[in-house]
Amino acid sequence: MDTFKDFDAPVFKNLTSAVRALAMDAVQKANSGHPGMPMGMAEIAEVLWIHHLRHNPNNPKWVDRDRFVLSNGHGSMLIYALLHLTGYDLPMEEIKRFRQFDSKTPGHPEYGYTPGVETTTGPLGQGITNAVGMALAEKILAAEFNRPGFNIVDHHTYVFLGDGCLMEGISHEACSLAGTLGLGKLICFYDDNGISIDGNVEGWFTDDTPKRFEAYGWHVVPNVNGHDPDAIEAAIEEAKKCCDKPTMICCKTVIGMGSPNKANTHSVHGAALGDAEIAATRPHIGWHYPPFEIPKEVYEVWDARAKGEKLESDWNEVFSRYAEKYPAEAAEFKRRMAGDLPANWQSHVDSVINQVNAKGETIASRKASQNAIEDLAPVLPELIGGSADLAGSNLTLWSGSQGVSQKSGGNYIYYGVREFGMSAIMNGLSLHGGLIPYGATFLMFSEYARNALRMAALMKIRNLFVFTHDSIGLGEDGPTHQPVEQTATLRYIPNMDVWRPCDTVESAVAWARAVERKEGPSTLIFSRQNLPFQKRDAATIKLIDKGGYVLSEADNGQPQIILIATGSEIGLAIDAQKSLLETGIHARVVSMPCTNLFDRQEVSYKDSVLLRNVKRVAIEAGVTDFWRKYVGLEGAVVGIDTFGESAPADVLFEHFGFTVENVVKTVKNII
DSSP states (O other): OOSGGGOOOOOOOHHHHHHHHHHHHHHHHHTOSOOHHHHHSHHHHHHHHHHTOOOOTTOTTOTTOOEEEESSGGGHHHHHHHHHHHTOSOOHHHHHTTTOTTOSSOSSOOTTTSTTOOSOOOSTTHHHHHHHHHHHHHHHHHHHHOBTTBOOSOOOEEEEEEHHHHHSHHHHHHHHHHHHTTOTTEEEEEEEOOEETTEEGGGTOOOOHHHHHHHHTOEEEEEEETTOHHHHHHHHHHHHHOOSSOEEEEEEOOTTTTOTTTTTSGGGTSSOOOHHHHHHHHHHTTOOSOTTOOOHHHHHHHOOHHHHHHHHHHHHHHHHHHHHHOHHHHHHHHHHHHTOOOTTHHHHHHHHHHHHHHHOOOEEHHHHHHHHHHHHGGGOTTEEEEESSOHHHHTOOOTTOOBOOSSOOOSEEEOOSOHHHHHHHHHHHHHHSSOEEEEEEEGGGHHHHHHHHHHHHHHTOOOEEEEESOSGGGOTTOTTTOOSSHHHHHHTSTTOEEEOOSSHHHHHHHHHHHHHOOSSOEEEEOOSSEEOOOOOOHHHHHHGGGSOEEEEOOTTSOOSEEEEEOTTHHHHHHHHHHHHHHTTOOEEEEEOSOHHHHHTSOHHHHHHHSOTTSEEEEEOSSOSGGGHHHHTTTOEEEOOOSOOOSSOHHHHHHHTTOSHHHHHHHHHHHO
């Protein structure tokens, strides 16, 4: 098959025609969407979902189900059609409401909205990368929990993806690592139809995809006729026999297959077919039913509920025998997959924080972060770490770290220089369940990973993004490595909690609260340079949980000015407080390690911290505009609105005005 014209039209049958009809009718009713991919991948979907996919529509969260990821998420009507036909709680009324407000069928698949959707896809390349994380989670958990005769973790991750996913750089990052780690339970289907929104991809995408994936260490099944069920079946069987490599099945397809006049053109990619073309398509594919009507006999073949119940029941029986022989492991597995923390978690955290406070170390907060991991990880076996080739700088390794390899599981992933890939793989690890991932790089390089962070927040998943070297304080590496606007912009991501601790105690609290948080991801931001320890009593330590609190009260209890700071600038604020007192000005110092958390507090608490009738100065080595909402028109911000420079940190802080003298001068100017 050298060209798409070499295809003979498939033998259209009602099973695949039902998928094509639902896709074209739902897109037409919405007057927007992408019918071409669902119509072109109908045969691939039918073979996989009816003959191979292990799932239970009555329990979409069955822990040992196969994971299915639609990486080319613009073709969302494909997964909606499949979920509806196989018996998930996705009634026809929701199909009719495709792309409408508050429906279960949004324009791109969204995790948490539609039962059976494993991850939010749409930003191309991230679905396959999430899937790498899911397959990696399966490998890690299988190595930890499976015992001879008891493979309680034993499932595949299947992915549909297209040219767009393969053009995105993140797919190179993720698929390269997947090959290195030998993720044999990952099976992908490349929808090679040669068409994207702009037209025939030969003008901008001529990669030899099979050779590319062979170079990654994948098993490749090339030149599969994506409209021939027998060829697809054979390819899947071949893929399932390859246990030491991920598999890429390269399927030659015709986009919009079944549309007599628009198939194999970009006009069917991202727009409704139109009434006339739909009328012509119906007889062409042998579908003689009105829109949104599926005959009973078609439903009966697609329905996977009875089969799914049997699969889960059989697994439950195996797990029951596993629990009899390995009760501790079974209880731990159930806890982990439920997302619950260990029973002794809170008491352990309290003990750790008390010990850290008693020790009173002045160290870099990145070192405080490593100490927190060292203290918390032994009671949290689900914690899986990693770094984008900066483990020695991010300080993300701890004494119990065991690297994941092709031949073994573990609890630490060496991602290589793949910040974006790392972050989206972490999303997949979290979505799979049973693991709480953390991964690190320099704060500046959060820019590479930005969309994966946004996707974690959009999905509200528990994920810990660790960023070190948080300001001009990293010094000589210069402005290419010195973050200025990054902390502020991360705080603007909905559902994201951003922590910038000032010392060892705040670092320990930040780690604990990030682990506990189920409502979304957390970003932990740490310094390269040493930060002075701040003394607090037990009551003040508890206030860290509110995101912002009075760290040091004015000498007379009646502040004339409030100094707000985070991270490395807390030490500066404390020193400025002392200097101001010498001039007769009484200042309160407020530490605000997590502005997102502080903003969620009751108004009465926020007013007790930031007194309404007292002027404020915010101090942070970053852009100033973020802090205007806290200081108001009468306040001031000591910050930096330019890029940094290459020089030692102390020289830079003085040059950019992060000095006691400048803070005192700023206070006197507004008081």
